[in-house]
Amino acid sequence: MKAALFDAIVAAGRRKRPVATVTDLNDGAQALVTADSVTGSLSLDAAQIAESRAMLAGEASGLLREAASPGGDGPRLFVHVYALPRRLVIVGAVHIAQALAPMARLAGYAVQIIDPRGAFATHARFPDCDLQVAWPDDVLRNSPPDSGTAIAVLTHDPKIDDPALRVACPGPAFYIGALGSRRTHAKRRERLAAEGLTAAQLDRIHAPIGLAIAARSPAEIAVSILAEITAVRRGGVPVAGPQAASATPAAAS
Amino acid sequence: MDPAPGDPIAVAARWRAAGLGVALATVVSTWGSSPRPVGSQLAVDEHGNFVGSVSGGCIEGAVVETAQRIIRQGGVELLDFGVSDDDAWAVGLACGGRVQVFVERLDS
Numbered sequence: 001m002k003a004a005l006f007d008a009i010v011a012a013g014r015r016k017r018p019v020a021t022v023t024d025l026n027d028g029a030q031a032l033v034t035a036d037s038v039t040g041s042l043s044l045d046a047a048q049i050a051e052s053r054a055m056l057a058g059e060a061s062g063l064l065r066e067a068a069s070p071g072g073d074g075p076r077l078f079v080h081v082y083a084l085p086r087r088l089v090i091v092g093a094v095h096i097a098q099a100l101a102p103m104a105r106l107a108g109y110a111v112q113i114i115d116p117r118g119a120f121a122t123h124a125r126f127p128d129c130d131l132q133v134a135w136p137d138d139v140l141r142n143s144p145p146d147s148g149t150a151i152a153v154l155t156h157d158p159k160i161d162d163p164a165l166r167v168a169c170p171g172p173a174f175y176i177g178a179l180g181s182r183r184t185h186a187k188r189r190e191r192l193a194a195e196g197l198t199a200a201q202l203d204r205i206h207a208p209i210g211l212a213i214a215a216r217s218p219a220e221i222a223v224s225i226l227a228e229i230t231a232v233r234r235g236g237v238p239v240a241g242p243q244a245a246s247a248t249p250a251a252a253s
Numbered sequence: 254m255d256p257a258p259g260d261p262i263a264v265a266a267r268w269r270a271a272g273l274g275v276a277l278a279t280v281v282s283t284w285g286s287s288p289r290p291v292g293s294q295l296a297v298d299e300h301g302n303f304v305g306s307v308s309g310g311c312i313e314g315a316v317v318e319t320a321q322r323i324i325r326q327g328g329v330e331l332l333d334f335g336v337s338d339d340d341a342w343a344v345g346l347a348c349g350g351r352v353q354v355f356v357e358r359l360d361s
Contacts, residue, residue: 003360028329061292078281
């Protein structure tokens with residue numbers, strides 16, 4: 001791989017832009033494809049560029065279909081999509097967050113922690129994290145969640161949790177979860193409904209947060225939350241709505 | 254928001270900045286059961302240190318060996334591992350799938 005092309009991949013990651021490389025597997029010639037540019041030593045025709053861009057948009061690496069004829073000796077072109085990491089916003093710089101943040105980073109999420117309480121949101125408690133000592137609604141309005149964002153609301157304090165949910169629920173985040181027992185959540189729904197959120201918007205909240213694995217410690221609860229986020233993202237198991245009454249919900253209060 | 258720890262591209266960039274020879278190995282196609290999807294990557298330095306994965310650990314050893322040779326010699330190589338290949342079976346893709354791995358050197 002040419003140094004310039006590699007540098008462009010690294011730079012695109014820093015600037016939060018998805019890119020794709022197209023590689024001729026016979027000789028290693030490569031092109032860098034973005035939504036609006038094509039550069040590099042490999043020349044591509046219009047159809048190949050269009051297919052590469054479709055794969056970039058769909059975040060799917062693989063061989064170009066037209067170049068992958070079975071048994072053919074023609075060039076085999078491989079498209080490698082460098083997608084942006086999914087984002088996890090944790091509201092509440094609490095004990096569970098201290099466990100969840102490193103786990104989520106290992107799973108490939110860029111983690112942001114929001115808490116207006118300066119005593120909680122310290123770099124000593126959250127080394128190497130994007131830490132926002134601010135109100136969650138302000139942060140979420142300035143950098144709105146997209147369909148690649150998960151939001152875990154963990155302060156257990158309506159003064160902080162409710163503003164986060166008010167902004168998150170109408171938005172496109174693929175996962176929204178909130179800490180608290182079923183009773184706590186029922187009261188939360190009433191408050192947020194009174195402020196104008198619709199039932200459909202409120203139904204998007206996974207509460208009690210996390211898969212029902214009888215988690216007790218903060219680290220176990222973090223596992224249950226990350227498992228639920230994974231299940232929703234990958235379509236693993238149906239997890240929407242209240243969980244079975246027989247199961248101990250994570251983090252009941 | 255930092256990339257995930259152990260991100261092969263980030264580590265490859267660090268190795269290259271430190272003056273090390275680096276190669277990238279990428280899963281380009283799979284058939285049957287294979288533990289890592291297309292696009293999975295392994296970064297290898299000239300000493301054989303590696304981050305990332307192209308299988309569940311079955312073929313990394315063979316890929317790292319090839320990567321070190323490519324770092325020395327240049328060029329590219331398309332490796333084919335699968336049960337139909339006795340050599341590949343010897344390196345242990347025991348899951349019964351087939352996987353193709355493209356190895357390339359990162360120019361300094």
